[in-house]
Amino acid sequence: GENVEQHPSTLSVQEGDSAVIKCTYSDSASNYFPWYKQELGKGPQLIIDIRSNVGEKKDQRIAVTLNKTAKHFSLHITETQPEDSAVYFCAASMNTGFQKLVFGTGTRLLVSP
Amino acid sequence: NAGVTQTPKFQVLKTGQSMTLQCAQDMNHNSMYWYRQDPGMGLRLIYYSASEGTTDKGEVPNGYNVSRLNKREFSLRLESAAPSQTSVYFCASRGLAGGSNNEQFFGPGTRLTVL
Secondary structure, X not given: OOXXXXXXXXXXXXXXXXXXXXXXXXXXXXXXXXXXXXXXXXXXXXXXEEEOOOOEEEXXXXXXXXXXXXXXXXXXXXXXXXXXXXXXXXEEEOOOXXXXXXXXXXXXXXXXX | OOOEEEEOOEEEEOOOOOEEEEEEEOOOOOEEEEEEEOOXXXXXXXXXXXXXXXXXXXXXXXXXXXXEOOOXXXXXXXXXOOHHHOEEEEEEEEOOOOOOOOOEEEOOOEXXXXX
């Protein structure tokens, strides 16, 4: 089955810096790659996703890149702000009707003022 | 809309006790999911329901049962709780199968401790 590895487990940056979180997946049949943000005491919330027919997607300060050949994808956050502090999870799945996400182990991002 | 709601928020059980975690969504979603979240292990799928009347095992189903009571509700039951089931449990739902909406919407979670 699918296996998703995520690095780093923790990331500390100064406000205004960029942050990059990387994930690799094992199943070449996976074609949908979402990123979720989880704030303390809350459930995860989708922040951006990408399908395998696209190499990059941007939404304001966040972007995701996908390299299908190498089977890795990354989350980029520019101009980080303290409210970006949270745990971020990558995931992978085949985008069928029964979407079954396999999650990475999470990255705790801390943005210091 | 309340989205996805879960009850209870917190629960402490003794080994061997049983309990049911409740989940409901008001978004008319077909698919519903139960995950557990453990430190350093991300979220792991326990069971899912693609549509009303169907349920299937996920990655870690042992020790759990589920019921898709109707389109809105999906419950998770622990028949004989074990300390290894201490975790935070999340319910999620997703829109129409095959549709353009891929997002899974998560509830606020239930923090369960088994002593």
